[in-house]
Amino acid sequence: MTHTANELHDHQSHSDSIDVFGFWIYIMTDCILFATLFAAFAVLHSNTFGGPTFKELFSLPYVFAETIFLLASSFTYGMSMLALYKGKRNQVINWLAMTVLLGLAFVVMEINEFVHLYTEGHAWHSSAAMSAFYTLVGTHGLHVSIGLIWMVLTIFQLFKYKLSPVMTRRLTYLGLFWAFLDIVWIFVFTIVYLMGAV
Amino acid sequence: MSNHHSEHAMPNYGTGRKTLKSYLTGLFLSLIFTIAAFSIVGIHSLSNTTIMIAISLLAIAQLFAQVIFFLRLNASPGGRWNSMAFVFAIIIVLVLVFGSLWIMVNMNYNMMI
Numbered sequence: 289m290t291h292t293a294n295e296l297h298d299h300q301s302h303s304d305s306i307d308v309f310g311f312w313i314y315i316m317t318d319c320i321l322f323a324t325l326f327a328a329f330a331v332l333h334s335n336t337f338g339g340p341t342f343k344e345l346f347s348l349p350y351v352f353a354e355t356i357f358l359l360a361s362s363f364t365y366g367m368s369m370l371a372l373y374k375g376k377r378n379q380v381i382n383w384l385a386m387t388v389l390l391g392l393a394f395v396v397m398e399i400n401e402f403v404h405l406y407t408e409g410h411a412w413h414s415s416a417a418m419s420a421f422y423t424l425v426g427t428h429g430l431h432v433s434i435g436l437i438w439m440v441l442t443i444f445q446l447f448k449y450k451l452s453p454v455m456t457r458r459l460t461y462l463g464l465f466w467a468f469l470d471i472v473w474i475f476v477f478t479i480v481y482l483m484g485a486v
Numbered sequence: 487m488s489n490h491h492s493e494h495a496m497p498n499y500g501t502g503r504k505t506l507k508s509y510l511t512g513l514f515l516s517l518i519f520t521i522a523a524f525s526i527v528g529i530h531s532l533s534n535t536t537i538m539i540a541i542s543l544l545a546i547a548q549l550f551a552q553v554i555f556f557l558r559l560n561a562s563p564g565g566r567w568n569s570m571a572f573v574f575a576i577i578i579v580l581v582l583v584f585g586s587l588w589i590m591v592n593m594n595y596n597m598m599i
Binding site for chain 1 (some may be wrong): 499538545564
């Protein structure tokens with residue numbers, strides 16, 4: 289038992305990077321979950337059961353605003369990671385708070401869109417196309433919402449604890465998750481909204 | 487001492503180093519690709535097939551921009567496992583999506599008779 293401090297640290301960071309790899313594998317399985325939903329959407333998107341096509345339902349500027357909010361939140365999360373590397377806790381918290389606000393704007397816009405569609409009579413049970421739409425976009429929105437709750441909890445942890453390798457690892461998990469959600473959104477807006485509007 | 491500290495707080499977990507430059511590049515490229523995709527559909531001056539191909543290519547370009555500049559995935563020895571898992575996932579995703587479409591299009595065709 290003659291570990292030097294350095295060996296212990298190396299051991300710790302090695303096991304951390306295995307943990308992060310494990311989380312990365314989870315993200316990849318989540319990719320496959322979204323792939324099944326995308327496949328279902330691609331198969332069912334024209335089965336509107338006599339209802340209007342997606343082209344008549346969506347507003348592109350609205351979706352563009354959602355996209356910009358989510359992209360900006362991905363960037364501000366990156367800024368909080370940079371602050372973390374510099375060891376500046378207040379900056380980390382500020383950038384995370386900004387990310388929460390941008391993410392919240394995205395979720396609120398999406399819920400507003402869903403409520404709008406629902407009250408106009410385009411509910412998830414009105415056609416196979418609408419079911420596929422709500423499932424795909426809703427699953428993504430649910431992921432973003434869970435990410436937001438996770439981020440708020442992380443901010444509380446940052447208030448309570450100092451920056452440490454453990455906090456760095458936790459923020460790395462959340463960062464992977466958040467970047468992944470933005471990447472999934474690229475395909476949501478391209479396949480659901482843009483291709484729907486062509 | 488501060489140098490020592492920052493080294494400890496900067497594990498990369500098998501990804502490239504995250505820098506302000508990489509984040510700004512990622513943001514800039516993503517914005518360009520997003521604006522291009524939305525304006526191609528909004529202006530609607532090309533044929534439908536061309537638009538479909540263009541926005542698909544823009545989405546793939548943005549995927550790579552974000553994976554490279556935000557996630558910092560790379561083929562270095564430390565990041566090889568992450569990238570291998572990523573490539574494997576992409577293959578599964580393609581099989582799932584195009585396999586499903588292929589089967590359903592075939593079924594549609596056979597049911598029409």
